[in-house]
Amino acid sequence: MSNILYPIKFTPILKDKIWGGQKLKNILNKDSDLPNIGESWEISDVEGDTSIVSNGSLKGQSLKDLLKTYKSDLIGLQNYRIFKDKFPLLIKFIDAKEDLSIQLHPNDELAAKRHNSFGKTEMWYVFQADEDSNLIVGFNQEMTPETYLEHLNNKTLTKILNFDKVKTGDTYFIEVGRVHAIGAGVMVAEIQQTSDITYRVYDWDRVDDEGNERELHNDLAIDAFNFDMPDNFRVTYDKTENHSNEMVSCPYFTTNYLKINKTLKKENDHNSFLIYMCVEGDAEITANGFSEVIKKGETILLPAVIDNYEINSKNATLLEVYV
Structure with missing residues (x-):
């Protein structure tokens, strides 16, 4: 199945x-x-x-x-x-x-x-x-x-x-x-x-x-309300290209920043679905013999059962999300 x-x-x-x-x-x-x-x-x-x-x-x-x-x-x-x-x-x-x-x-x-x-x-x-x-x-x-x-x-x-x-x-x-x-x-x-x-x-x-x-x-x-919260809401993160840079990791989700200008071979080792939100450019994601392009403002879901996949782009910025 x-x-x-x-x-x-x-x-x-x-x-x-x-x-x-x-x-x-x-x-x-x-x-x-x-x-x-x-x-x-x-x-x-x-x-x-x-x-x-x-x-x-x-x-x-x-x-x-x-x-x-x-x-x-x-x-x-x-x-x-x-x-x-x-x-x-x-x-x-x-x-x-x-x-x-x-x-x-x-x-x-x-x-x-x-x-x-x-x-x-x-x-x-x-x-x-x-x-x-x-x-x-x-x-x-x-x-x-x-x-x-x-x-x-x-x-x-x-x-x-x-x-x-x-x-x-x-x-x-x-x-x-x-x-x-x-x-x-x-x-x-x-x-x-x-x-x-x-x-x-x-x-x-x-x-x-x-x-x-x-x-x-x-x-x-x-x-x-929680009136005793520290001012820790601003997120700092690296922007290393062709690498998943962690932005937020909490019990409910992890989000990474991913700027791509080549073909990346990726492994899903999170035991979770993956979501990619395209916030700049466009990228082609290939898995299980299927290819799908996502453009700026589009979102795609990779089922957890997909272990290996490729992302190919010359100019994309993606948010990579999993639980």
Whole structure:
């Protein structure tokens, strides 16, 4: 059964957002007529938003179908023991034309108890950033629940938030319990646990077309905060060419930076699926006699059963992800 598996592509699931824009269409060639494309879900097993295969003999099957059929051949033995028929990661590209809401995510324990969900540890790779654009990550001073609530109630939250100016290639690791927001003009690749649980604490007082403000979740959020986190969210990493350079490694995923200008013969010794997100150029990935090209803004899944493969490119920058 496993010999049928090959490098798999999925049809992106595009999300219209109040803060979204047109970069995903204009820069990443996502096919959509949506007015405000905020997110492209590249690989998703979120309930109601399951990715569908777009290439090869498995075209038309869902990620859930693949998990039920191929099990550990798809995601790896250890992963299958832990996650069973749930895919553990949600992979996205995000375009913020306007500021996202100030938000945070619950940990595994809280998310399981309240939402029957995983928590939402995530990371961002800044794909493109307009001049003087920001990310909000954490606070600009030591914080207590009392001080936080005082600023929240007085609508002065932005005075205590940490604004970081960003440029292409900047990388951030966002642990659960840390307040954050993507600022206007920033496009990121996001790797996260499979979860769609977000607690909004402030949304810039904006309203939709009908004059309604979006729901806030301050009662839920206060228990999800970790006010004692160090400022260790900025990620430094090497950029050695033709080599997998570790960016983030945590219990939920590892992400490497891979800049390629030749043919690389690779071995998968992680006992995991591999995901490649192309953030610059294009590359051809060959495995099990199948070849598939990925271009800037595209994503591909290599099933765990594929031991050896090749990546060929003259100019690609890839994010390499596994669990």
